[in-house]
Amino acid sequence: MATVSKRPWVTPKGEKRTAFVLTYQDAAGKRHRKQFARKADADAERVRVEGQLAAGVHTPDKNSRDVMDAAKAFLADFQSLVSAGKRERSTMESYARQVEHHLKPYEISSCKLSKLSGPECTRYGRALEAGVSDAMATRVYAMFRQIMKFAQGAGWMAANPSDAVTIRTKGADRTDDSEVDIPPKEQLRALYEASRTFDETGQAEAMVSVLMFAGLRASELRGLPRRNLFLNESTLRVTQRADDWQIIGPVKTKNGYRTVTIPPTTVQALKRWLMVAPPSELGLVFPTSGGSRGAGGKPQNYHNIYNRIWVPLMAAADLVDWVEGEDGKKKARPYFALHTLRHAAVSMWIEQGASPKQVTKWAGHASYQFTQDTYGHLWSDPTSDQAIARAAQASIIG
Numbered sequence: 001m002a003t004v005s006k007r008p009w010v011t012p013k014g015e016k017r018t019a020f021v022l023t024y025q026d027a028a029g030k031r032h033r034k035q036f037a038r039k040a041d042a043d044a045e046r047v048r049v050e051g052q053l054a055a056g057v058h059t060p061d062k063n064s065r066d067v068m069d070a071a072k073a074f075l076a077d078f079q080s081l082v083s084a085g086k087r088e089r090s091t092m093e094s095y096a097r098q099v100e101h102h103l104k105p106y107e108i109s110s111c112k113l114s115k116l117s118g119p120e121c122t123r124y125g126r127a128l129e130a131g132v133s134d135a136m137a138t139r140v141y142a143m144f145r146q147i148m149k150f151a152q153g154a155g156w157m158a159a160n161p162s163d164a165v166t167i168r169t170k171g172a173d174r175t176d177d178s179e180v181d182i183p184p185k186e187q188l189r190a191l192y193e194a195s196r197t198f199d200e201t202g203q204a205e206a207m208v209s210v211l212m213f214a215g216l217r218a219s220e221l222r223g224l225p226r227r228n229l230f231l232n233e234s235t236l237r238v239t240q241r242a243d244d245w246q247i248i249g250p251v252k253t254k255n256g257y258r259t260v261t262i263p264p265t266t267v268q269a270l271k272r273w274l275m276v277a278p279p280s281e282l283g284l285v286f287p288t289s290g291g292s293r294g295a296g297g298k299p300q301n302y303h304n305i306y307n308r309i310w311v312p313l314m315a316a317a318d319l320v321d322w323v324e325g326e327d328g329k330k331k332a333r334p335y336f337a338l339h340t341l342r343h344a345a346v347s348m349w350i351e352q353g354a355s356p357k358q359v360t361k362w363a364g365h366a367s368y369q370f371t372q373d374t375y376g377h378l379w380s381d382p383t384s385d386q387a388i389a390r391a392a393q394a395s396i397i398g
Contacts, residue, residue, distance in 0.1 A: 001025075002049050004042045007035070022046050027053065052158040064114035070151040071099045071109070077150065088252070090244050095143055102132065102140040113157040116148075118164050125165045134169035141167045180374060182347045183336050187319055188212065194317035204313055206273035207286060207305075209266040210236075211338065215345030215363050216260075217241070218338055222299050223248050224285045226274070231267050235259050238364060242299035248282060256364040310338050343375075350378045 002024035009017055020042040022034045036042040065073075075096060081087040103109055108116075108124040124144070128137040141162075148162040191208060198204035210216055214236060216224070223242035230236065238258050241251050251257060270285070280287035280297035290296025311332050314320050320332040342363070349359055356379070360371040 002046045002053070004039065004046050006039075022049070024049055024053070064112040065151070065156050066109070066113065067111050067116065067147070068104060068109045070113060070156060071103060071147050073154070074147045074150045075099065085249070088243065089247070093244075098140050098143050102128065102136070103144065113151055116157060116161055118161040121162045121165045125167055129168060134167075137167045138169060141165070180343045181336070181340070182343055182378075183340060187317075187335065188344055190317045191314065191319060194313055198309075198313050198316060201276050202269060202272040203277070203286065204309055206266075206269040207309065208313070208341065209269040210262070211341035212344055213266050213348075214260045214262050215342050215349075217342060218302055218305070219243065220251065220256075222246075222284075222286060222302065222305070225283045226285055227283055229270060229285065231270060234264070234267055235261050244302070246299040246301060248299060251364065253364075253366045255360070255366055258361060258364045260362050306338060310334065346375055347378055350375060
């Protein structure tokens, strides 16, 4: 039971003063006193404290952790999940950066969890909206909600006011400017032809062919094992990936496990490459060579593939802009990124009549809705659309 009492006193200078004192006992029987200048403030705190005491989740302000304390505890807990193989290391790194750059500098980071309110969460959300992109604001605030949920589960706060706040964005409506950019066929053809003579081993051709016609992600390409190639059946299986630290692990989602049919050119390119590919204890299709160090057979680093294969290959295909770098030297800037070949693969599947369900399965998308949101515009057929419109007209007015 909490009570509010009036406390009058006289200062050493003879001035009369009045305050309102909230008195209560916590669950452990310890007595607490808090003083307020206004009775309304004391009454509001009394209601809050009594509610928390009734729920068994009250934490005295002087013992309360702040938001940054909760964030650090959340990251430590998440790191334990990463160590146990239950979460991705890349996700951990992303959360740590978001806490450092998009939570710690804000006023809310020092707010006591026992005092955290909806208005404070709203101010934080609006500050994110004004300070970073819609996508980043949405990601950061989603992480903030997880931190608050973690704190609530730990008994550090009675309720989670962050749940009542939503990041306002421009909306998810897809426009022509936001659709995936598919390179023209002549550029893809030029890239493929350049890959065939790029190196004597045939590695570039095999890589480009798998990316362009099987639609693998770069991480899946880097982690692709030989045991998942069924070249006599013209298929390959996707079951694992290499992360940013060259650690082999399973694909991110259950839909990522899939079998993809590959064309004869991809089969032949893989056979040619596998005849001279470096040995790999991990059984990888595209392992490191090791060079003079003799430490090959491991997953290739994405940046090495990009700088040593992709950029020179795009330059050989005349698909780069030459720009001046900070050192004054000309550098090649590719027309499109390596990941674009995955979009190209999907676009060609759709062009050849694949249904949204088939594309979702072959690409290993997390959901059918993602496929529609990302590539739905590619199913648009102006001729068929016009035929449907004319048929609808004919059904009413002839």
